[in-house]
Amino acid sequence: MLSLLRSLWEVFRHGFQPRITIQYPEEKPYLAPRYRGRIVLTRDPDGGERCVACHLCAVACPVDCIALQATEDDGGRRYPEFFRINFSRCIFCGYCEEACPTYAIQLTPDFEMGEYNRQNLVYEKKDLLIDGPGKYPDYNFWRVAGVAIGGKDKGQGENEAAPVDLHSLMP
């Protein structure tokens, strides 16, 4: 009986405590930097596309919402010809981000993607590609990769030794 009265009092006191509710459209909730929201494609620090169209994200995607087509530019640098994410299927699991070898695809703390038309949830590359490097400001895949592309030959990458001349390898 006494415990009942005490719980009455405790519940009554809760009326004077701060609210937990966040009044959403007016008040925005805090989202952690690693929140898994809207997916973006990022760029190198020098402005080039990071995505090398390796299809790993599309393979990792459990709901098959990523579609892309690889192509190469004149310098031999791979990039996606088109890159399409169907957000009406996406479950925001973040597997694509984990699979990406070049930090190109990233999830962002933004969930306000509501649309009246379902078709509008299919994002094309122009909708996905952002101008910055996202969560990895200094990383440049092509600078550290041992691949020759236009403007960078083999052995010119960071921390990369010049290629060994095979003819100098004598028994």
Add this chain to the structure above:
Amino acid sequence: MTALYPLVIIAVVLFIVLNLAAGLVWVERRLLAVWQDRYGPNRVGPFGLLQPLADSVKLFFKEDWIPPFADKAVFVLAPGIIVATALLSFAVVPLAPGFVVADLDIGLLFLLAMSSLGVYSIVLAGWASNNKYSLLGGIRASAQMLSYEVFMGLSMLGVVIIAGSFRLTDIVEAQRKVWFVVPQFVGFVLFLIAGIAEARRLPFDLAEAESELIAGFHSEYSSMKFGMFFVGEYIGVTLISAAISLLYFGGWLGPVLPPAIWFGIKTLAFICLFILLRAASPRPRFDQLMAWGWKLMLPLALLNLLVTGAVVLAFS
């Protein structure tokens, strides 16, 4: 003109009670939210005040479905009974001195009788639904009502003994010197507990018991028939709160403010207490409910009656 006066009172009482019953939906949701660190409905209109309007519009547009296996006539009648009896008992509740539909000299008995008749609504609804959960709810309601009705009547007899009248106006006027909650504190506590059981509010809502009986007697009801049960329950809460403030807290008596305002404040305070009880207390098992009623409350009520009677007799 004087012939019209009772009609005006009836209209005013109906207006206040029905609006209060609708408004209580909002009050209850807001208060529960406040005690759970939330805000509650605050979007429809200023402070969410138009929420009852939105709710009732929604209820009216819901499909009014009568199950094919139900006893149709009784099924339709049941929700009407609870609202009718609850509204009828407001006929004897004086909102202010002289402002009462029918100032019966057995007002208190009439109030008890009408609020007891309300249980027919629950039992008939449970029976007519032809659904085992509803029937269980109905059975529970009748058993609960039987056992709590007994000491509800006994607990307020103390007040009647001291005031020397069953007329509610006389009972309030008898509290000019001191409110009856002081000499009749045990009676007040017993009446409060019985009142909660009478209004079938948590913690005594075993007839509904969402978690065990999936809403019990009104599982099969939809649309405005469900709404009637809802309105009936809130009118019941208002009625019990009004009765408590009339019997134990001096009704409209109070300084400075006009009588009707005092009565309103006291009634609202008890309605808030009802909601707080809902927010804070767990639901007992049914056998615990019965054991409480017969083994604890009834002897206490009898003892209270005995002592009150003896003291009044000794001092008269």
